[in-house]
Amino acid sequence: MKILRRSLIVAMLSLAVVGCKPTGEAPAPQVTKAAPFKIAFNTWLGYSPLIIAKEKGFLAKRGLDAQVTFLEGIGEKNAALLRGDIDGVGHTADSAVTSASAGVDGQIVYVFDESYGADGVLAAKSIQKVADLKGKRVALEPGFTGHFFVLSLLEDAGLAAKDINVVSMETGNAGSAFVAGKVDAAATWEPWISKAAQRSDGKILVTSRDRPGRIIDVLFMNRRTIEERPDDIRKLTAALDEAVNWYRQHQTEGDQIIAKFWKLPLDEAKATVAGVRFMNGRENAAFFGTSTAPGQLAKTIESANRLWATAGVIKAPIAQPGHLVYYGGGSN
Amino acid sequence: MKQLVAVASFGLALLAWQLASSVTPNAAVFLPSPLAVLHALQDLFIEQGFLTDILDSIYRVSVGFLLAIAVGYPIGLLIGTSARWAAWLEPLNEFARYLPVAALIPLVIVWFGIDDLQKIVIIFIGTVFQFVPMVSSSVRRVPVNLLELGTLMGFRGCSRVIRVAIPSTAPEIYDHARICLGWAWSYVIVAELVAANTGVGHVIIQAQRFIQTADVMAGIVTIGIIGLLFDAAMRLPKAMLFPWSRER
Numbered sequence: 001m002k003i004l005r006r007s008l009i010v011a012m013l014s015l016a017v018v019g020c021k022p023t024g025e026a027p028a029p030q031v032t033k034a035a036p037f038k039i040a041f042n043t044w045l046g047y048s049p050l051i052i053a054k055e056k057g058f059l060a061k062r063g064l065d066a067q068v069t070f071l072e073g074i075g076e077k078n079a080a081l082l083r084g085d086i087d088g089v090g091h092t093a094d095s096a097v098t099s100a101s102a103g104v105d106g107q108i109v110y111v112f113d114e115s116y117g118a119d120g121v122l123a124a125k126s127i128q129k130v131a132d133l134k135g136k137r138v139a140l141e142p143g144f145t146g147h148f149f150v151l152s153l154l155e156d157a158g159l160a161a162k163d164i165n166v167v168s169m170e171t172g173n174a175g176s177a178f179v180a181g182k183v184d185a186a187a188t189w190e191p192w193i194s195k196a197a198q199r200s201d202g203k204i205l206v207t208s209r210d211r212p213g214r215i216i217d218v219l220f221m222n223r224r225t226i227e228e229r230p231d232d233i234r235k236l237t238a239a240l241d242e243a244v245n246w247y248r249q250h251q252t253e254g255d256q257i258i259a260k261f262w263k264l265p266l267d268e269a270k271a272t273v274a275g276v277r278f279m280n281g282r283e284n285a286a287f288f289g290t291s292t293a294p295g296q297l298a299k300t301i302e303s304a305n306r307l308w309a310t311a312g313v314i315k316a317p318i319a320q321p322g323h324l325v326y327y328g329g330g331s332n
Numbered sequence: 333m334k335q336l337v338a339v340a341s342f343g344l345a346l347l348a349w350q351l352a353s354s355v356t357p358n359a360a361v362f363l364p365s366p367l368a369v370l371h372a373l374q375d376l377f378i379e380q381g382f383l384t385d386i387l388d389s390i391y392r393v394s395v396g397f398l399l400a401i402a403v404g405y406p407i408g409l410l411i412g413t414s415a416r417w418a419a420w421l422e423p424l425n426e427f428a429r430y431l432p433v434a435a436l437i438p439l440v441i442v443w444f445g446i447d448d449l450q451k452i453v454i455i456f457i458g459t460v461f462q463f464v465p466m467v468s469s470s471v472r473r474v475p476v477n478l479l480e481l482g483t484l485m486g487f488r489g490c491s492r493v494i495r496v497a498i499p500s501t502a503p504e505i506y507d508h509a510r511i512c513l514g515w516a517w518s519y520v521i522v523a524e525l526v527a528a529n530t531g532v533g534h535v536i537i538q539a540q541r542f543i544q545t546a547d548v549m550a551g552i553v554t555i556g557i558i559g560l561l562f563d564a565a566m567r568l569p570k571a572m573l574f575p576w577s578r579e580r
Binding site for chain 2: 043071078086172
């Protein structure tokens with residue numbers, strides 16, 4: 001009977017462990033304020049305007065708050081959006097198309113930043129131009145933004161997706177595989193872009209700086225949230241605008257906030273931030289355009305829709321790519 | 333003597349690591365030295381609240397593991413002692429045992445959300461189906477003479493299981509549980525790598541995104557150390573819990 005007693009004790013202990021959680025979270029949202037927006041990011045500091053808006057109180061003074069969680073993959077973000085666990089995600093514009101194709105009903109409400117050198121293609125020195133990639137082994141992560149960038153470059157050069165040998169791996173690993181000399185080229189991101197020269201015959205073939213407007217980080221929100229809280233969305237984009245404008249005036253303090261949040265040494269955070277251009281409300285307005293005269297954002301989405309479908313990343317182009325853009329966010 | 337050998341084995345491993353690091357070009361990215369990793373570990377604790385992450389991971393592992401044991405043990409016992417239950421449950425369990433846990437993560441997010449519950453479920457399904465056959469095979473291997481002795485003493489059916497099968501297999505199953513705890517740790521990291529705000533796995537993935545290799549290795553080493561400590565914590569009371577068990 002001893003054993004029985006012991007298993008009882010174990011069972012009770014496990015119940016006790018379930019009952020008490022070490023980090024106490026506030027269970028109920030405050031009644032006086034609007035419920036915090038739950039936003040999931042993958043680990044990328046292009047999304048930092050929201051962090052700054054939260055830290056500097058630009059959200060709080062509008063009666064808003066944001067809870068940031070981390071979901072690294074598109075599949076996981078889609079799952080959480082579909083379940084309604086989160087209100088929105090930090091995405092790239094091309095990932096918004098992937099999400100929509102997976103059945104997520106959402107819209108882009110703000111463009112955080114435009115990649116300005118933080119993403120790119122590394123290649124051996126023998127590869128002079130994009131057309132030389134034909135038949136070469138290119139490391140990239142299928143379905144992710146680097147893949148989209150490569151597809152768009154190939155299209156510019158008159159090549160098809162099948163003209164390169166894709167070696168599929170995670171985007172950061174693509175960078176390390178290139179530096180280690182395992183592949184001819186790689187679509188990757190910072191900090192690997194700056195490490196191209198660590199391979200003796202390595203160089204940067206092309207970066208997002210040469211082709212602006214293609215790799216952009218956006219705030220992609222569930223349509224249900226947008227429809228339920230249109231005023232809060234307008235306030236949210238206003239707070240993001242204020243955060244970006246503030247950052248331009250207070251870069252030193254801003255970089256410290258960014259480094260702290262992403263747990264990075266300050267100099268590394270600065271070097272990485274240099275590869276993106278945060279966008280304020282005015283720049284967003286130009287990028288969005290209007291529903292009658294769409295801007296660059298709609299064009300990028302259309303090209304992602306076309307290229308993803310051709311490359312087989314999505315089964316068929318989504319029916320109305322224009323509906324992925326929310327024009328009521330006050331940024332136009 | 334045993335401890336001395338253990339220390340020596342760790343010493344040799346560290347030496348090999350140090351040597352490999354010193355001949356690796358650009359070691360900070362590819363293979364930071366043990367000292368660099370120690371330094372990173374210190375920074376993690378002092379500046380970035382690593383202790384909270386560790387406690388969160390420990391919490392998730394403990395709950396998921398205990399649930400798996402609490403559910404897996406009776407099922408394994410049923411399979412091991414009753415042919416009819418074995419026919420019902422064993423094929424199903426064998427099927428589930430081969431499900432790729434990492435590939436289930438998006439599904440588990442759809443079903444259970446993105447909070448602790450989701451990680452606990454991942455740990456649970458990663459360990460419970462492995463634990464069940466370990467229990468059932470132990471129970472099946474109860475020596476026939478012990479069972480006969482039990483029958484002679486008047487135990488039949490349920491009481492024979494309780495008085496003979498359970499106590500005679502308890503020390504071995506306790507060891508199985510200890511092995512499962514190792515799996516529970518690898519699955520919490522898998523779960524945290526994909527979706528988490530805290531936890532050792534989350535620290536590792538964030539550091540990896542920005543090529544803070546020393547931080548990545550510090551996280552991995554931490555898991556190893558926690559594993560050693562948990563293992564020791566489970567080994568120590570064993571003789572006290574099961575005085576009838578004999579170990580070499």
